[in-house]
Amino acid sequence: MSIAENKTLIQVENLCKTYDNEGVKTVALCGATFSVEKGEFLSIMGPSGSGKSTLMQILGLLDRPTDGKYFFEGKDTTTFDDDTLANFRNKKIGFIFQAFNLLPRTTVFENVELPLLYDEKPDGKNEDKVMAALKAVGMDHRTNYMSNQLSGGEKQRVAIARALVNEPDVVFADEPTGNLDSKSGIKVMEILQKLNNEGRTVILVTHETYTAEHAKRILYMKDGLIIADDPVRNRRVAQDGEKLK
Numbered sequence: 001m002s003i004a005e006n007k008t009l010i011q012v013e014n015l016c017k018t019y020d021n022e023g024v025k026t027v028a029l030c031g032a033t034f035s036v037e038k039g040e041f042l043s044i045m046g047p048s049g050s051g052k053s054t055l056m057q058i059l060g061l062l063d064r065p066t067d068g069k070y071f072f073e074g075k076d077t078t079t080f081d082d083d084t085l086a087n088f089r090n091k092k093i094g095f096i097f098q099a100f101n102l103l104p105r106t107t108v109f110e111n112v113e114l115p116l117l118y119d120e121k122p123d124g125k126n127e128d129k130v131m132a133a134l135k136a137v138g139m140d141h142r143t144n145y146m147s148n149q150l151s152g153g154e155k156q157r158v159a160i161a162r163a164l165v166n167e168p169d170v171v172f173a174d175e176p177t178g179n180l181d182s183k184s185g186i187k188v189m190e191i192l193q194k195l196n197n198e199g200r201t202v203i204l205v206t207h208e209t210y211t212a213e214h215a216k217r218i219l220y221m222k223d224g225l226i227i228a229d230d231p232v233r234n235r236r237v238a239q240d241g242e243k244l245k
Contacts, residue, residue, distance in 0.1 A: 010036040015068035017054050028054040029224045041196040043204045043212035046221035056205045060172045061089040094163030098175035100155040102147040109143045112162045133161040153184025170201040189214045
């Protein structure tokens with residue numbers, strides 16, 4: 001698969017999120033303005049509490065901003081009702097989480113098929129779609145295994161297949177290597193890079209420098225603000241997250 005034309009997939013303008021807990025307001029995100037083109041591989045990096053997970057949840061339509069605009073393929077998602085958001089999210093977005101979020105005592109096939117079961121207009125091609133997604137991550141030989149029979153690395157590869165099964169426009173990966181050993185983590189990042197090389201838009205959230213630098217561009221966040229937006233080839237990031245001169 002290849003992207004025929006490079007146009008804007010995501011555009012956010014002055015995006016903000018404030019949480020109100022019994023009258024105590026906490027600003028988790030403020031003034032985020034940037035765009036993501038189709039086929040990009042973007043990392044969002046920052047320490048715990050920097051706002052990166054809040055930003056990903058809003059971009060993934062799992063949460064709503066308090067202020068600002070979020071356009072996805074030119075559509076203003078801040079005007080969507082809950083049903084429209086859920087439908088849009090299922091068709092357009094794939095998620096990969098640190099904790100895998102696979103259903104226990106359920107087969108690999110059934111886990112990957114799950115997003116297809118919410119399709120209002122099924123096309124009868126679930127098996128083909130599931131097998132294609134599993135093949136893309138090298139897990140088609142584990143179809144009938146139960147999820148609790150898999151290693152951590154295998155579980156994350158199944159989670160990636162589940163994220164791909166609906167052919168989403170963008171895949172969000174939230175700390176996808178956080179629960180893996182280094183060898184399994186490298187394998188997961190290789191899969192994400194391969195998907196991006198084939199034209200898939202990937203947005204990675206991480207606090208790890210090595211993982212972030214698999215992308216082509218890094219947004220660096222601190223205290224709810226985007227403080228850097230640079231191509232990976234032109235920047236180095238210190239272990240403490242501060243930008244080096």
